[in-house]
Amino acid sequence: xxxxxxxxxxxxxxxxxxxxxxxxxxxxxxxxxxxxxxxxxxxxxxxxxxxxxxxxxxxxxxxxxxxxxxxxxxxxxxxxxxxxxxxxxxxxxxxxxxxxxxxxxxxxxxxxxxxxxxxxxxxxxxxxxxxxxxxxxxxxxxxxxxxxxxxxxxxxxxxxxxxxxxxxxxxxxxxxxxxxxxxxxxxxxxxxxxxxxxxxxxxxxxxxxxxxxxxxxxxxxxxxxxxxxxxxxxxxxxxxxxxxxxxxxxxxxxxxxxxxxxxxxxxxxxxxxxxxxxxxxxxxxxxxxxxxxxxxxxxxxxxxxxxxxxxxxxxxxxxxxxxxxxxxxxxxxxxxxxxxxxxxxxxxxxxxxxxxxxxxxxxxxxxxxxxxxxxxxxxxxxxxxxxxxxxxxxxxxxxxxxxxxxxxxxxxxxxxxxxxxxxxxxxxxxxxxxxxxxxxxxxxxxxxxxxxxxxxxxxxxxxxxxxxxxxxxxxxxxxxxxxxxxxxxxxxxxxxxxxxxxxxxxxxxxxxxxxxxxxxxxxxxxxxxxxx
Amino acid sequence: xxxxxxxxxxxxxxxxxxxxxxxxxxxxxxxxxxxxxxxxxxxxxxxxxxxxxxxxxxxxxxxxxxxxxxxxxxxxxxxxxxxxxxxxxxxxxxxxxxxxxxxxxxxxxxxxxxxxxxxxxxxxxxxxxxxxxxxxxxxxxxxxxxxxxxxxxxxxxxxxxxxxxxxxxxxxxxxxxxxxxxxxxxxxxxxxxxxxxxxxxxxxxxxxxxxxxxxxxxxxxxxxxxxxxxxxxxxxxxxxxxxxxxxxxxxxxxxxxxxxxxxxxxxxxxxxxxxxxxxxxxxxxxxxxxxxxxxxxxxxxxxxxxxxxxxx
Numbered sequence: 073x074x075x076x077x078x079x080x081x082x083x084x085x086x087x088x089x090x091x092x093x094x095x096x097x098x099x100x101x102x103x104x105x106x107x108x109x110x111x112x113x114x115x116x117x118x119x120x121x122x123x124x125x126x127x128x129x130x131x132x133x134x135x136x137x138x139x140x141x142x143x144x145x146x147x148x149x150x151x152x153x154x155x156x157x158x159x160x161x162x163x164x165x166x167x168x169x170x171x172x173x174x175x176x177x178x179x180x181x182x183x184x185x186x187x188x189x190x191x192x193x194x195x196x197x198x199x200x201x202x203x204x205x206x207x208x209x210x211x212x213x214x215x216x217x218x219x220x221x222x223x224x225x226x227x228x229x230x231x232x233x234x235x236x237x238x239x240x241x242x243x244x245x246x247x248x249x250x251x252x253x254x255x256x257x258x259x260x261x262x263x264x265x266x267x268x269x270x271x272x273x274x275x276x277x278x279x280x281x282x283x284x285x286x287x288x289x290x291x292x293x294x295x296x297x298x299x300x301x302x303x304x305x306x307x308x309x310x311x312x313x314x315x316x317x318x319x320x321x322x323x324x325x326x327x328x329x330x331x332x333x334x335x336x337x338x339x340x341x342x343x344x345x346x347x348x349x350x351x352x353x354x355x356x357x358x359x360x361x362x363x364x365x366x367x368x369x370x371x372x373x374x375x376x377x378x379x380x381x382x383x384x385x386x387x388x389x390x391x392x393x394x395x396x397x398x399x400x401x402x403x404x405x406x407x408x409x410x411x412x413x414x415x416x417x418x419x420x421x422x423x424x425x426x427x428x429x430x431x432x433x434x435x436x437x438x439x440x441x442x443x444x445x446x447x448x449x450x451x452x453x454x455x456x457x458x459x460x461x462x463x464x465x466x467x468x469x470x471x472x473x474x475x476x477x478x479x480x481x482x483x484x485x486x487x488x489x490x491x492x493x494x495x496x497x498x499x500x501x502x503x504x505x506x507x508x509x510x511x512x513x514x515x516x517x518x519x520x521x522x523x524x525x526x527x528x529x530x531x532x533x534x535x536x537x538x539x540x541x542x543x544x545x546x547x548x549x550x551x552x553x554x555x556x557x558x559x560x561x562x563x564x565x566x567x568x569x570x571x572x573x574x575x576x577x578x579x580x581x582x583x584x585x586x587x588x589x590x591x592x593x594x595x596x597x598x599x600x601x602x603x604x
Numbered sequence: 605x606x607x608x609x610x611x612x613x614x615x616x617x618x619x620x621x622x623x624x625x626x627x628x629x630x631x632x633x634x635x636x637x638x639x640x641x642x643x644x645x646x647x648x649x650x651x652x653x654x655x656x657x658x659x660x661x662x663x664x665x666x667x668x669x670x671x672x673x674x675x676x677x678x679x680x681x682x683x684x685x686x687x688x689x690x691x692x693x694x695x696x697x698x699x700x701x702x703x704x705x706x707x708x709x710x711x712x713x714x715x716x717x718x719x720x721x722x723x724x725x726x727x728x729x730x731x732x733x734x735x736x737x738x739x740x741x742x743x744x745x746x747x748x749x750x751x752x753x754x755x756x757x758x759x760x761x762x763x764x765x766x767x768x769x770x771x772x773x774x775x776x777x778x779x780x781x782x783x784x785x786x787x788x789x790x791x792x793x794x795x796x797x798x799x800x801x802x803x804x805x806x807x808x809x810x811x812x813x814x815x816x817x818x819x820x821x822x823x824x825x826x827x828x829x830x831x832x833x834x835x836x837x838x839x840x841x842x843x844x845x846x847x848x849x850x851x852x853x854x855x856x857x858x859x860x861x862x863x864x865x866x867x868x869x870x871x872x873x874x875x876x877x878x879x880x881x882x883x884x885x886x887x888x889x890x891x892x893x894x895x896x897x898x899x900x901x902x903x904x905x906x907x908x909x910x911x912x913x914x915x916x
Binding site (some may be wrong): 159453455456491493494495496499535537539542543544545547549550551552565580581582584 | 619620621622623624625626627628629631632636638695698699700701705735760761767809
């Protein structure tokens with residue numbers, strides 16, 4: 073699936089391989105799945121920004137109070153946060169500290185602007201702002217379609233790596249920009265990794281996969297080289313075509329910059345030198361690949377956060393699968409010998425499945441409900457009785473973008489009772505209701521097992537009652553009734569779900585008198601989704 | 605913009621129909637012909653005398669098919685037929701929702717009168733106070749004022765279609781204006797009163813004939829009474845002032861739920877006033893007692909074999 077991803081990251085640059093510590097680092101991470109008119113909802117921009125934020129706060133020497141994470145915020149919010157971090161950076165410099173500023177953006181970019189929901193942020197103004205920023209070193213990463221437009225100035229390269237003179241003695245100052253794709257390429261994301269390719273490989277590189285010289289630290293050049301190579305490889309066979317990250321330098325002075333220190337925290341996975349060579353895929357409990365490690369002769373460390381993981385090696389004829397857990401402040405040593413052989417069909421990598429969840433798709437449901445009318449009982453002068461209902465509905469999910477869907481439903485209900493009026497009692501009737509409805513709804517967490525939803529529902533109710541033992545004319549009432557609905561869907565399997573739903577409706581009665589009535593409807597549905 | 609929002613709200617809650625508890629009360633003010641009909645048990649055995657008055661003989665013996673039952677059955681049939689004729693149109697209208705609703709009235713129609721081209725009819729029910737309704741089935745030539753065909757009143761009580769009411773068919777007023785059934789031409793008015801809120805439920809019907817009509821009849825009155833257990837009675841009075849011997853007569857038939865019953869016919873006025881005939885029958889509708897109470901009249905069976913119908 074092709075997706076449009078912009079991304080911007082910033083890091084500190086120091087002369088030679090400057091350690092993480094001495095530079096006061098500030099960082100702004102922006103993720104926005106929405107790009108406004110003319111764009112499709114992205115699936116992982118927020119996750120990308122969150123992931124990079126977590127990696128750099130955990131391993132990159134960025135204090136939590138010096139980092140800002142903006143998810144689905146507007147252009148004005150971004151500028152405000154940028155101004156605040158520039159002020160903090162300026163204050164730090166005034167105290168004599170060397171400073172670095174990371175700016176990361178994942179989202180839409182179109183027609184020369186970063187698209188943040190309905191707002192726009194011109195790329196040139198962002199670039200100019202970063203170029204003139206107060207920090208000594210500014211590193212920006214843009215993960216967005218055609219984000220290579222950001223590097224169309226001096227120093228731009230669409231290249232697998234850039235070389236840094238590591239023996240330089242003069243600390244570097246200036247701006248480095250990395251982009252996820254060239255100026256004529258889309259940036260793509262994947263359900264299997266639950267991320268955009270570029271941001272995923274950059275983050276994986278930063279937790280240790282990119283540590284080419286095995287010194288326990290990942291520099292900017294190492295991270296870029298790794299992200300470039302893996303991004304091109306991952307997208308080579310994709311329907312969107314190969315995606316080539318780019319970089320540009322506008323630096324005075326020399327030196328590489330250390331972005332993360334994967335050994336300092338002493339938490340993660342150690343792959344001993346004795347472990348077989350090859351590529352190891354580290355998989356979280358969802359079945360999503362969270363890191364890749366290309367093991368050579370040397371020992372490798374991946375600074376994974378605490379949690380349980382499955383690890384997979386792919387051999388020509390089979391898989392080797394094992395598991396391990398990372399605990400707080402501990403480094404777990406991988407024991408490949410404890411792996412088991414598995415068939416390719418038992419691949420633990422499942423992916424998030426979000427794309428299919430978030431793509432437009434139909435579902436059909438069978439429903440049973442009970443409608444309780446907010447009115448006096450008909451034996452006490454009320455007009456409408458409560459009744460059980462059965463019916464069905466058809467829904468189009470993500471019709472108006474991620475989470476927003478449309479549905480149509482039909483319900484039929486019936487009951488019997490007696491009506492008492494001012495001058496007679498016990499007039500028996502049979503009651504029926506036919507309800508045709510349409511709903512606009514929003515679902516959260518569509519990829520999850522529990523999916524809450526809310527919506528607006530408009531029903532046309534045709535109610536009728538016939539009187540038994542009397543020649544009085546049958547009575548009907550037709551009304552258009554607006555209401556609100558909400559509920560919870562439980563995904564039983566990939567396609568089947570059980571749904572508990574409640575609706576509250578307004579019901580206007582206006583024959584004998586005008587009365588503002590209403591009804592509540594609680595129901596259970598069995599839902600089948602036609603997902604790809 | 606405000607108008608657009610208002611229109612949207614109105615459209616979103618658009619509603620309509622005839623769902624009305626008040627309509628039920630208005631419709632209830634109309635007499636229900638099924639409730640007013642006499643319900644004489646009918647024979648289910650082949651021995652029953654179902655040929656009515658044609659089987660009448662000068663005298664009867666115990667065990668003979670009861671002619672009084674047959675007469676009562678025919679009277680019931682006539683009575684119910686008249687109820688059907690009078691209230692058929694009202695019942696038909698009641699099956700439709702009213703055309704016009706006002707706070708204290710409902711109007712059905714006007715509808716085109718297919719039997720009288722150029723005419724329309726309507727039904728108007730008005731609540732006159734908390735416990736009284738009046739109603740009128742009217743007709744008019746299009747462009748002229750309405751005149752009443754049938755008018756009635758009803759006082760409901762808190763029970764299903766129960767209450768006290770009356771209505772009258774104003775034949776004299778309309779027979780020169782619209783086509784009517786041939787059977788009504790000799791009549792000036794039919795008036796009916798009924799009480800269906802207490803037992804015995806009572807329906808009284810009085811036919812007033814035009815003076816000088818060929819039948820010589822002046823008035824015929826029917827009174828039907830019915831208890832909760834389906835015991836019933838049907839009384840009819842016939843006034844023939846031009847008949848010197850029998851100026852008026854009365855027949856009072858009553859029966860139990862089983863069908864067994866008794867009938868007493870008597871001459872009320874005329875030179876034969878005081879003569880009477882009593883006939884009792886059992887559940888098989890055969891005579892158990894017969895007595896002609898006049899000089900030379902015959903008697904068969906014992907009076908103790910007559911059933912008693914308490915409460916009527």
